[in-house]
Amino acid sequence: MRLLIISGRSGSGKSTALHVLEDVGFTCIDNLPASLLPTLIRQVRSHGDKSDSAYAVSIDARNDHADLKEFPDFVLALRQQGLDCQLLYFDADEGTLLKRFSETRRKHPLSNDQIDLRAAIDQESELLSPIASIADLTIDSSHLSLHQLRDMVKQRVAGREAPGMxxxxxxxxxxxxxxxxxxxxxxxxxxxxxxxxxxxxxxxxxxxxxxxxxxxxxxxxxxxxxxxxxxxxxxxxxxxxxxxxxxxxxxxxxxxxxxxxxxxxxxxxxxxxxxxxxxxxxxxxxx
Known part of the structure; x- marks a missing residue:
């Protein structure tokens, strides 16, 4: 079983990455509560894990804050068990994120009547800092077009056919x-x-x-x-x-x-x- 954990700030490219991975054969799950990831792994293994099975799971700031703090220890435990597990973190500079939300008119998942967009972006960065600190690969999409981001995910992540760096x-x-x-x-x-x-x-x-x-x-x-x-x-x-x-x-x-x-x-x-x-x-x- 190969497990890719996708995380990062909203607007940085997580959804694009999941779409690319789904197109190349990964089973993708968006916005999975971190507490349910152990259950998913047990379920896959109980059905007879195949060495070529590949899963991509998105974990974002909408998770319980305590779960986000403990997540690095959980990932370390998975690796100690021998699971092929990589953590990918997507990010972009604040100006780029502000521009993307303005252009798409999407609502940031952490913004509300008391928290404006800029404050929500900063809060999200703080919440996800434990995950960002242990990422195997960080992709900064600030200078990437949608086409370039898709190509990078295909080449760097989906195209890894053999173990090695x-x-x-x-x-x-x-x-x-x-x-x-x-x-x-x-x-x-x-x-x-x-x-x-x-x-x-x-x-x-x-x-x-x-x-x-x-x-x-x-x-x-x-x-x-x-x-x-x-x-x-x-x-x-x-x-x-x-x-x-x-x-x-x-x-x-x-x-x-x-x-x-x-x-x-x-x-x-x-x-x-x-x-x-x-x-x-x-x-x-x-x-």
Whole structure:
């Protein structure tokens, strides 16, 4: 039995994730009271658990507050029993959540006559903090379109066909906000910037001219080799610690040139070494 626990703040993409998982064969249950999860697991096992059975269960802030506080201990107990159980946490920045609720005119589940939308979003974050702290994978949907979010869930979660750690290399631009869903973040803003070359400015790190410019600088070569050496040594340690997901962020100023190039090169170097290596450029809209 494979169990995915989906949680996160309202408006961050939980429902989209469940729809994607249902489309690929998961049995999905939305807004299950946390106290009923042990009963569900016992019921599945009593009917003869199949090794390829897959369930996705959404646990949100509408649960009893005491159950939310105790939930991390429950998840730990499940793992100690040998259950294939991962916890996915979806989130987005406050501005994005406010905009989404305004556009859809949905009512936040915690808002009422005394609690406005902004206060409800903050309260929800506090209630879910025990769950967020133990998440195997956090997905920040602030910069994702619906299509991109669906693709990410398919690739990172539904596409995990074999045990082992899934590695995502992601470029981003600091001026567009930090990469809050990364496990490791490397800042490459100290490298030569193609932005100041008029002929390279409209291009990206995926273009041969930019790659040629960057690879001609020894600092870029050294940075890339040092990052490879560090990751080659330490990624297996994370995998040995039973990590299911690892997100590595590479950031430059705008997320167009340096971070994209370094991320592309790291992906090429590590893709043959791990069973599930993925690539994403947060600021490139044709990604």
């Amino acid at each position: 899934a590695v995502l290399f992601q470029s981003f631009g600091f001026k567009h906000g930090p990469a809050t869903d990364c496990d490791l973040v490397f800042d490459v803003r100290c490298l030569p910037n193609p932005h100041w070359n008029n002929s390279l400015r409209p291009l990206t790190g995926q273009d041969p001219a930019v790659a040629e410019f960057l690879s001609s600088h020894q600092d870029v070569v050294d940075m890339l080799d040092d990052l490879e050496s560090y990751l080659q040594r330490w990624l297996p340690k994370f995998a040995d610690d039973n990590r299911s997901y690892m997100t590595i962020g590479i950031g430059c100023t705008g997320g167009q040139h340096r971070s994209v190039y370094i991320t592309e090169q790291l992906y090429k170097r590590f893709e043959p070494r791990f069973g599930n290596v993925q690539l994403r450029h947060r600021e490139l809209r044709n990604d």
